[in-house]
Amino acid sequence: MSKSDTFSWFHFSSPQTFYPLAGTLQPWFAALAFLLCAVGLYIGFFVAPTDAQQGESYRIIFIHVPAAWMSMFLYLVMGFWSGIGLVLNTRLSSMMATALAPTGALFTFIALWTGALWGKPTWGTWWVWDARLTSELILLFLYIGFMALQAAIDDQRRADKAGAVLALVGVINIPIIYFSVQWWSTLHQGASVNMKSAPTMATTMLVGMLIMALGFWMYGIAATLARVRCVILERERHTDWVAAEIGRQT
Amino acid sequence: MIRALGWVLRRDLLLAFRRRGDVVNALVFFVIVVSLFPLGVGPEASQLRNMAPGVLWVAALLACMLSLARLFAPDHQDGTLEQMLLAGEPLVVLVMGKVIAHWLMSGLPLVLIAPLLGLQFDLPGDALVVLCVSLLIGTPVLSLIGAVGAALTLGLRGSGVLVALLVLPLFVPVLIFGAGSVGATAAGTGAEAHLLLLGGFLALALVLAPWASAAALRIAME
Numbered sequence A: 001m002s003k004s005d006t007f008s009w010f011h012f013s014s015p016q017t018f019y020p021l022a023g024t025l026q027p028w029f030a031a032l033a034f035l036l037c038a039v040g041l042y043i044g045f046f047v048a049p050t051d052a053q054q055g056e057s058y059r060i061i062f063i064h065v066p067a068a069w070m071s072m073f074l075y076l077v078m079g080f081w082s083g084i085g086l087v088l089n090t091r092l093s094s095m096m097a098t099a100l101a102p103t104g105a106l107f108t109f110i111a112l113w114t115g116a117l118w119g120k121p122t123w124g125t126w127w128v129w130d131a132r133l134t135s136e137l138i139l140l141f142l143y144i145g146f147m148a149l150q151a152a153i154d155d156q157r158r159a160d161k162a163g164a165v166l167a168l169v170g171v172i173n174i175p176i177i178y179f180s181v182q183w184w185s186t187l188h189q190g191a192s193v194n195m196k197s198a199p200t201m202a203t204t205m206l207v208g209m210l211i212m213a214l215g216f217w218m219y220g221i222a223a224t225l226a227r228v229r230c231v232i233l234e235r236e237r238h239t240d241w242v243a244a245e246i247g248r249q250t
Numbered sequence B: 001m002i003r004a005l006g007w008v009l010r011r012d013l014l015l016a017f018r019r020r021g022d023v024v025n026a027l028v029f030f031v032i033v034v035s036l037f038p039l040g041v042g043p044e045a046s047q048l049r050n051m052a053p054g055v056l057w058v059a060a061l062l063a064c065m066l067s068l069a070r071l072f073a074p075d076h077q078d079g080t081l082e083q084m085l086l087a088g089e090p091l092v093v094l095v096m097g098k099v100i101a102h103w104l105m106s107g108l109p110l111v112l113i114a115p116l117l118g119l120q121f122d123l124p125g126d127a128l129v130v131l132c133v134s135l136l137i138g139t140p141v142l143s144l145i146g147a148v149g150a151a152l153t154l155g156l157r158g159s160g161v162l163v164a165l166l167v168l169p170l171f172v173p174v175l176i177f178g179a180g181s182v183g184a185t186a187a188g189t190g191a192e193a194h195l196l197l198l199g200g201f202l203a204l205a206l207v208l209a210p211w212a213s214a215a216a217l218r219i220a221m222e
Helices: A009-013 A015-047 A058-088 A091-123 A131-152 A157-187 A204-234 A240-249 B002-018 B020-041 B045-067 B070-078 B082-087 B091-122 B125-152 B158-189 B192-221
Strands: none
Touching: A015 A058, A015 A091, A015 B158, A058 A131, A058 A157, A058 A204, A058 A240, A058 B082, A091 A131, A131 A157, A131 A240, A131 B020, A131 B158, A157 A240, A157 B125, A157 B158, A157 B192, A204 B002, B002 B020, B002 B091, B020 B045, B020 B091, B045 B070, B045 B091, B045 B125, B045 B158, B070 B082, B070 B091, B070 B125, B070 B158, B070 B192, B082 B192, B091 B125, B091 B192, B125 B158, B125 B192, B158 B192
C-alpha cells in the first residue's frame, strides 16, 4: 500500500504487517490491563466506603458494571470490523471480528455471573426476568451464534462474510435490547430493578469503577491482539512469511 | 418487479400446494406442542389462562423455525436458486416473494388456528382477538428474520440446529411483545402499546431483512 515513505494506516491492514505490530503492542496492553485492574480492585475493595444500604455486597459492581459495559462495547466493535470486512473485503477486519467474539462472550458471561452473585444478597434471588438481565442473556446468545456459525462453515471466506452479516443483524438488535429497560418498565409496571434509580455514587466508587472499566478495556485489546495473532498464523499458514516466522520462533 | 414478485409467490404456493403434507405437518406440530403443556403442568384453568399467551407464542416460534428449512434448501438443491441469482430481477424482490409465500404457508395457518387453541386454554374473548392480531402482525416478522438465518446456514452441515441458535435470540423481542399484548389484555391494561411495537418491528424487518437475506444468499452461493 505505502509505496513511498509517507505513513499510511493501510500499511497495517495486511496480516503480514499487522502480525508483528500486534506482537509489539500486546504486552503493553496486557501490562496496562494488569496495572489498572490491580489499582481498580484495590480502590474497589479497600478504599471505597461501605454502601449505606447494600453493605459490602455492592462491591461486586466494580467487576459487574465494567464487564457489562465491555460486553456491549465489544459487540459494537465486532460489528464495526464485520462491516468494514464486508464492504472493503479486507481479510484482517474479518479476523479481528473473529478474534473479538470470545472475549466479548467472556465479558457477557462475567456480567451475568457477577450479576447473579450480587442479586442473591440484594434481591434475594439469583435471577430475575428483568429487561436488563434478559437483554444481556440475548447478547450472550448472539455471541455464541456468531461463533457457532463461523465454526460450522468450512470455507473461510464464506465464514467471514456470513458471520459479518449475522453480527450486523445483531447490531440492529442491540439498541432494541438496550433501551428495552425503559420500554419495558413503562409497559410492565413495578419492574424489580432500575439501574438509574441507584443512589448517587461516591466519587471514589465512580473512580474505581472507571479505572476497572479501563482495565477491562485494555484486557479486551490485549486478549484480542493475542488471539488475532493466532488467527493470522492459522489462516496464512500457506504463505512463505508464516513459514519463516514459525521457523524463526522454533 | 411486481411481476417477478408475483411469479415467485405463485411458484412457491403452487409447490406447497402440490406437497400439502409439509404445510400440514408444521401446523400439526404447533397444535401438538401447545396441547402438551396442559398435560405437563396440569389442567387448572386459572394457571392455563396465565400461561396461554406464552405457550402459544413459543410454539408459533418453534413451528416457524422448523419450516425455515424448506425456505431456500430445496431451491438450492435443484439449482433454482442459482437461476434466481442470475435473473435480471433484483434478488431482494425474489427473496421477498419467497418470504411472503413462507408466511402464507407457515404463519397464516397458525393465526387461523390459534383462537381454537386459545379456547382450550380458557382464554376470554377479547384476549383471543388480541392473540390473533398479535400473531397476525408478529408472524411475518418471524418469517422475515428467519429468512436471514435460513440464508446464512444454507447448505451447512447441522444447519437445523444452527438456524435455531441464530434465529431464536433474534425472535425474543417479538415473543416478549407478542405474548405481552395478550397478557396485558388479560390484566386489563390494554394491548395497544405492545401491538404498536410489534408493528414497529414489522416495519423495521420489512425494510432490513430482505436485504440481509439477499446478501447472505449471495455469500452462500459464491
